[in-house]
Amino acid sequence: MHKLILILFVGALLHAEDADNGKKLYTTVGCYECHGRVGQGGSAGPRLAPRPVPLQALVAYVRHPSGAMPPYTSKLVTDAQLVDIHAFLASIPPPAKDIPLLNQ
Numbered sequence: 760m761h762k763l764i765l766i767l768f769v770g771a772l773l774h775a776e777d778a779d780n781g782k783k784l785y786t787t788v789g790c791y792e793c794h795g796r797v798g799q800g801g802s803a804g805p806r807l808a809p810r811p812v813p814l815q816a817l818v819a820y821v822r823h824p825s826g827a828m829p830p831y832t833s834k835l836v837t838d839a840q841l842v843d844i845h846a847f848l849a850s851i852p853p854p855a856k857d858i859p860l861l862n863q
């Protein structure tokens with residue numbers, strides 16, 4: 760686990776996160792098929808955004824899922840690409856129904 764955190768830390772230093780690239784990757788590697796176009800969740804996967812799990816938790820889950828999700832090895836999607844996918848998920852705003860001011 761320490762090794763994973765170190766790799767992510769060094770990876771993040773070398774590679775500034777890029778939410779736009781993450782958005783493209785989220786589609787091309789197929790996350791959207793189960794988790795919905797904006798991570799809202801669907802029939803085949805739970806909601807990922809807004810407010811995604813921390814980066815380390817996302818990477819750990821994608822590499823070693825414990826349920827119905829298929830594992831993605833680093834050959835299929837690199838740690839740097841997961842940094843971008845996480846940045847995309849973190850950039851998704853909450854739906855209007857979650858904004859108290861708009862629901863008075």
Ligand code: HEC
Pocket residue numbers: 788789790791792793794803804805807812816817820821824825826827828829831836844
């Ligand atoms: C074939 C469907 C499918 C695909 C494709 C898929 N997932 Fe999942 N994912 C799931 C399901 C179902 C779960 C719920 C737990 C389980 O059954 O594994 C899940 C759980 C997760 C979780 C844990 C959420 C939490 O709240 O703990 C994360 C993070 C996640 N997926 C990220 C991704 C990312 C990033 C991708 C693309 C690289 C992806 N998933 C692709 C089906 C999928």
